Amino acid sequence: MTIKLAMHTWPYASNPTWLPAYTLEETIKRVKKIGYDAIEIGAASPHVFPPTLSAQRRKDLGKMLKDYELELAAMLPAHGGGPGNNVASPIPEERRWAIDHYKDMVQLTADWGGKRLICLPGWYIFGTTYRQAWDWAAQAIREIARFAQDFGVEIVIEPTPEDSNIVNTCDNTIDMMKDVGEPNVRLMFDSHHVITEKEVMSDYVYAMGKDLVHIHASDNNRLPPGMGRGDFPALIDALKETGFDGYLSMECGFHQRGIEPDWVARVSLEYLKPLVDAANAAAPR
Secondary structure, three states, X not given: OOEEEEEEOHHHOOOOOOOOOOXXXXXXXXXXXXXXXXXXXXXXXXXXXXXXXXXXXXXXXXXXXXXXXXXXXXXXXXXXXXXXXXXXXXXXXXXXXXXXXHHHHHHHHHHOOOOEEEEOOOOOOOOOOHHHHHHHHHHHHHHHHHHHHOXXXXXXXXXXXXXXXXXXXHHXXXXXXXXHOOOOEXXXXXXXXXXXXXXXXXXXXXXXXXXXXXXXXXXXXXXXXXOOOOOHHHHHXXXXXXXXXXXXXXXXXXXOOOOOHHHHHHHHHHHHHHHHHHHHHHOOO
């Protein structure tokens, strides 16, 4: 097992506030300088959005990640508003757009050496039943996962109870994975969502077990880990006990203006790295 650390690009632009904003090229330089070996890329402009990503820039960014020796921990297609991206939409054209967008992201993830694409199962809209929306989401994820198998990419389901209303809990996430029924569909969670729902992070680790392959690390109120009420030492202990082999990605500090992204990246790394290094050193070889 190896617990690894990555920095998410959201604090450097796009979601849900527009500013401060940096190009992906500038973000890569800053994340590497601060001391990260991996990056998670939010798939929205100005960083990564396939309709606005030229073939040359796609190639150049892939080379830049290699030159800076930054692993692509995961890609996260942004969700909600704009062009859609709701796999549970009652509008067939929107569901099709969302599926095709995920397929574009599968190819881009593979091109840049990544192995995991995060999938948000969407939200149901008034007038649609929960069961119908669930079925649409499961059908969409199944199609995306089957497409991704040819690229060696895993589709990782994330529960987002603050932002959506289909996959909200640990059990919802496990059930969706089982209903999709494809071998390359795995699980993750966001510690901020778990804390906000007044649940226990380590409980998710034990319940998801070997299917847990990725975590968004954030304290309550999107604070950097260690600055709120989240029990991150217990989380790391649980990951060590279950043999977690994946990334803790710092998805924090992007919820409001006035928080400097370099500070978020630095203090998150300074807090979690000693805990992770100790857990990795104590893990059986």
